[in-house]
Amino acid sequence: MTNRELIEQAKKAMEYAYVPYSHFKVGAALLTKDGMVFYGCNIENASYGATCCAERTALFKAVSEGVKNFEKIAIVSDSGNITPPCGICRQVLLEFMPEGMVVLENELGEIKTYSVKELLPIGFTL
Ligand code: THU
Numbered sequence: 001m002t003n004r005e006l007i008e009q010a011k012k013a014m015e016y017a018y019v020p021y022s023h024f025k026v027g028a029a030l031l032t033k034d035g036m037v038f039y040g041c042n043i044e045n046a047s048y049g050a051t052c053c054a055e056r057t058a059l060f061k062a063v064s065e066g067v068k069n070f071e072k073i074a075i076v077s078d079s080g081n082i083t084p085p086c087g088i089c090r091q092v093l094l095e096f097m098p099e100g101m102v103v104l105e106n107e108l109g110e111i112k113t114y115s116v117k118e119l120l121p122i123g124f125t126l
Helices: 004-014 054-063 087-096
Strands: 026-032 037-041 070-077 100-105 109-114
Touching: 004 026, 004 037, 004 054, 004 070, 004 100, 004 109, 026 054, 037 054, 054 070, 054 087
Parallel strands: 070 100
Antiparallel strands: 026 037, 026 070, 100 109
């Protein structure tokens, strides 16, 4: 699957975002090495800290179903700007796809790719 196709999948996933507090919709599409796609959106909560980001929703859906062979993840928002993963999500990405890639779309509609290690250099691991 191309990076552009994965971005389009992330935009579809974004439609289900539950964002009554921030009104900031995020979608993610997570591609496995054998071509499966897991979708995620951000899911907010009245207790704000209980919110789950779109990337972690997709990752946790996959891991909870026994899948961990991830190749790349696309992340989009409805902001019109590039939407890089937050710090907590970078740590979770490092846990499950340290050799993986993150696919983003900038405000010009251009696709940008970053390695997980580039986004979280000298990351913490046990
Ligand atoms: N959000 C994500 O879904 N992913 C990120 O990496 C950044 C932040 C969500 C969390 C919250 O629902 C909203 O964006 C505003 O922070």
